[in-house]
Structure formats: C-alpha cells, structure tokens
Amino acid sequence: KEQGLTVLAVCVTYEVSKCFGRSRNIKKSSLLCLLLIIFGSILVILRLSIMGGKHQLPVFTKFDNPASFEPYPTRQLTYNFLLPLNALLLLFPYNLCCDWTMRSIGLIHDIDDPRNVWTLVFYATLIALVIRSLVDLFRYRSNRLLIILSLIVFPFIPASNLFFPVGFVIAERTLYIPSTGFSLLVAIGWTAIENRFPNRPKLKECLLIMFCVTIGLFCLKTQIRNNDWKDELSLFSSAIKVNPNNAKLYNNVGHHYERHKEFDRALQYFQKASELQSDDLGSHINIARTLINLGQHSKAEQMLWKLKPKVKLSAINNRIIPNYLNLWINLANIIVKNETRLPEAENLYKELIGMRSDFVEAYINLGDILIRQSKLTEAVDIYRRGLSLAQIDRRADLYFNLGVVHSMLLRASS
Known part of the structure; x- marks a missing residue:
C-alpha cells in the first residue's frame, strides 16, 4: 500500500x-x-x-x-x-x-x-x-x-x-x-x-495524575469504539450520529436491512439518503430495487426508466460506476415477466453490453432471453462471448447454459 x-x-x-x-x-x-x-x-x-x-x-x-x-x-x-x-x-x-x-x-x-x-x-x-x-x-x-x-x-x-x-x-x-x-x-x-519543573514535585505529581487520567479516558474511548464495530449495523448507526448529513451511511444501513429482508425499513433509509443527496443516482437505484422486492414493480419500472438516461449520461461524462449497471438488470428483470416484452429486455442487455463489454452477467441474462425467444444460435454466440471474458468462478454457469442450448439445437435438428 x-x-x-x-x-x-x-x-x-x-x-x-x-x-x-x-x-x-x-x-x-x-x-x-x-x-x-x-x-x-x-x-x-x-x-x-x-x-x-x-x-x-x-x-x-x-x-x-x-x-x-x-x-x-x-x-x-x-x-x-x-x-x-x-x-x-x-x-x-x-x-x-x-x-x-x-x-x-x-x-x-x-x-x-x-x-x-x-x-x-x-x-x-x-x-x-x-x-x-x-x-x-x-x-x-x-x-x-x-x-x-x-x-x-x-x-x-x-x-x-x-x-x-x-x-x-x-x-x-x-x-x-x-x-x-x-x-x-x-x-x-x-x-x-x-x-x-525539576524542583516542584507537587506540580509534577499533579501533572502526572492528569496525564494518567487522559490515558485512562483514551482507553475507555477505545473500548466504547470497539462496541461500535460489533457489527455493520452498530457501526453505521454510530457513524450517522457523527455525520448525519452523509447519505452514504443511510444507504449502508439500508443495505443491511435489505440483506436481512427487512425491505420496509431499508426503503426508509434509502429514501432518507436520496433526500440528503438528491443528485446521487445510487440512492434512487436502491429505492427502485427495494420497490421490486416489495412487489411494487410498476412503480419501480417507472422510476428506473426516468433514471436510465441520467445514468447513461453519467457514464458518458465519467467512467461508469459498476453498481449503476444494475439499473439495466433490474429493469430487464421486471420486463421479462411479460413474455410479449422480451425483445425490449433483449435490447436493454445489448445496450448494457455496449456500455460495458466485459459485464459477464449481462451475457448470461441476454442468452437466457434469447433462448426464451427461440434464438438458439444467437444465444450460443452470446454465451461464447461471455465465456471468453468470464473469470473462472463464472465459467461453470456459461458452460452449463451452452450445454442446454446445444441439447436444444440437437432436438430441433432431429
């Protein structure tokens, strides 16, 4: 370092x-x-x-x-x-x-x-x-x-x-x-x-006592601070008390509740974060994702469509933030619930790959959508492109999907 x-x-x-x-x-x-x-x-x-x-x-x-x-x-x-x-x-x-x-x-x-x-x-x-x-x-x-x-x-x-x-x-x-x-x-x-003060022992003794008290208070503060680090919720909650205007801390608490399936509480913290930092797109993406988890798909979709051009503009002006790419995935996951909108989801993933060509999850999801549309040959090409970019831990999924597509192609040709 x-x-x-x-x-x-x-x-x-x-x-x-x-x-x-x-x-x-x-x-x-x-x-x-x-x-x-x-x-x-x-x-x-x-x-x-x-x-x-x-x-x-x-x-x-x-x-x-x-x-x-x-x-x-x-x-x-x-x-x-x-x-x-x-x-x-x-x-x-x-x-x-x-x-x-x-x-x-x-x-x-x-x-x-x-x-x-x-x-x-x-x-x-x-x-x-x-x-x-x-x-x-x-x-x-x-x-x-x-x-x-x-x-x-x-x-x-x-x-x-x-x-x-x-x-x-x-x-x-x-x-x-x-x-x-x-x-x-x-x-x-x-x-x-x-x-x-070599010739003033009482003053030196008083100073020594004050110094020892200071050390003792620092030790006590250390112990109190250790309790803040007990888990992520206590850590971020203690941080909010120090920096109540930091939206990132509210997002972190929201992520904690989200992981523990407490979506209502998570939504409250994500909304507070967006109020504090309204230009932070990440907070709004968190809100939309939580709405999906709460089953409010229509409201989440409307929010994601509004956010999409802002995120894309941010990606053009700056380097794309990896977490922002989840907007396309979340939006596509809502759309694919309706079979008639599969081409729409397909275009979303192609747009995402155009923005970040090494995003392996986009290839996996796009291949799945192509299979559902019976575009098997195109799905094979997509999976192979994803396989050439994937780390070792993601290759198993792609190999499995390729095997499924090839078996479907064999059945179709027989």
Whole structure:
C-alpha cells in the first residue's frame, strides 16, 4: 500500500539526518539512501502495474471526495482545512466515523470562512516544529524531532489530496502510521514539561495524575469504539450520529436491512439518503430495487426508466460506476415477466453490453432471453462471448447454459 512505501522516505530522512548527527558516516548513509530510493522506485513501478487496466482502477465520484470536483479556491481551501481536521482526530479522537465522504465536511468557498483560521494555526504549528527540528539537528546534533515529524508527515502525504486527489475526504486508517509519530511527539512534550519543573514535585505529581487520567479516558474511548464495530449495523448507526448529513451511511444501513429482508425499513433509509443527496443516482437505484422486492414493480419500472438516461449520461461524462449497471438488470428483470416484452429486455442487455463489454452477467441474462425467444444460435454466440471474458468462478454457469442450448439445437435438428 501507498503508506507502506512512504515509510522508505522516513528511512531516507533518518539516514540523511545521521550525516549531521554525532556519529557521522556519510559514505554508508549515502549508499543506504541510494538503495532505499532504488527499492522504493521499484515498488512504485510494481504498484502502478498492479493498478493498471481500464477496468481495474477504482472509480471516484464527486460523492467520494466533493472538493476534488470544485474549482479554485474551494478545492484548495477545503483540502487544506482537512489537515487540521486530521490533526484533531489525533489530538482529540472523540467524533470517530467509518466514512467521511459526501457532505460530512462542508466545503469552504471563501477566504473569509472562519474555519480557515484552523488551517493557519495548523501550518504555523507545523512550521514551528520543522524549524525546531532543524535547530535541534544542526545545533544539538539531535535528529529525534526530525524523525518523529517524518513519521507523521510522509505516511500521510498520499492521503492528503495535496499532490493528487484521492477517493475519500478523511480516512482514519491513514492516520495509523502518523499516530506512532504523534505518540512519540506527545512523549517528547511530556518530558519537556517534566524537565521544566525539576524542583516542584507537587506540580509534577499533579501533572502526572492528569496525564494518567487522559490515558485512562483514551482507553475507555477505545473500548466504547470497539462496541461500535460489533457489527455493520452498530457501526453505521454510530457513524450517522457523527455525520448525519452523509447519505452514504443511510444507504449502508439500508443495505443491511435489505440483506436481512427487512425491505420496509431499508426503503426508509434509502429514501432518507436520496433526500440528503438528491443528485446521487445510487440512492434512487436502491429505492427502485427495494420497490421490486416489495412487489411494487410498476412503480419501480417507472422510476428506473426516468433514471436510465441520467445514468447513461453519467457514464458518458465519467467512467461508469459498476453498481449503476444494475439499473439495466433490474429493469430487464421486471420486463421479462411479460413474455410479449422480451425483445425490449433483449435490447436493454445489448445496450448494457455496449456500455460495458466485459459485464459477464449481462451475457448470461441476454442468452437466457434469447433462448426464451427461440434464438438458439444467437444465444450460443452470446454465451461464447461471455465465456471468453468470464473469470473462472463464472465459467461453470456459461458452460452449463451452452450445454442446454446445444441439447436444444440437437432436438430441433432431429
């Protein structure tokens, strides 16, 4: 993962700082830095090759990271405001959430937004720490603070949005490695406070008690947070309390109830999600699918026909989101209940294949419809095309269907 690669930058920082430290070995440090850079470059190339392929790359939308789709200065102001928010999660991890996408964090449109003050405070603190680390390195030959800052900064860079946009607003998992550096920074601060009052034992004792209480509260918070992760329903329900404007969380709760066949409750959450984020087509598709499960096929079909041109336009303007393709499948599943509308369903699947030629499920379903229309030769061609694209776990269905069609062709010819 990207965070793992950035640890190599921490190692390079350590080796470079040793050249200015008490035990200098410039030749050895230079060699190690060169090896780390070469090794890191190889890992980056391998990582990029793994991510290669048109349909292998993740698809990000404005709902994943709204600021990425905003113009200047909204994008830059919001991106920079996310830095103090991440720092706050390290300093005071009270409001924790499994998902910070969509409208979890309001966009900053103007320079006079009061939240920009926190951005300035963050950069002022960071600059002060960097200056102090360089002073320690050159004056006192101590690289301790510099290494700690590198542990905080470098692993966070891939998630910072500052160099390239990512598919999330805030992700607490990206603070895992930076939290080690932050913990060490707290330890340095505590040591500095202790050393500042060497002759005041009562004050030091009071500070120690306060520090222990803080650690105890953090342990208690950890236990409470563990209960939130008991199952997906408790996790997403707790997240809604933190980010009530995040439509994705309501969709996730809806999916939970949908999997447990509680379609009425699922519909309520999907509708709430569509109210919060009316331009999110996924929420409307979820509503239509739930209406199908509730037996309200006519209402679902009307909704899907209205959504279809919007989804297709979205696919033309952006890369198609795989889950959106289910609209064609859901619509076709309603239509095939009426034998006279089979050609209509056939055209839907052909349209779907035209949009995503490697969608194997579309080939399987299209072949079934062709069989029902006695277009056996065409069904064989469709199944074979699907077979050439299918992963191993889907080939069994296609082989079985091909066997069925060939047996029907044999009976027809005899």
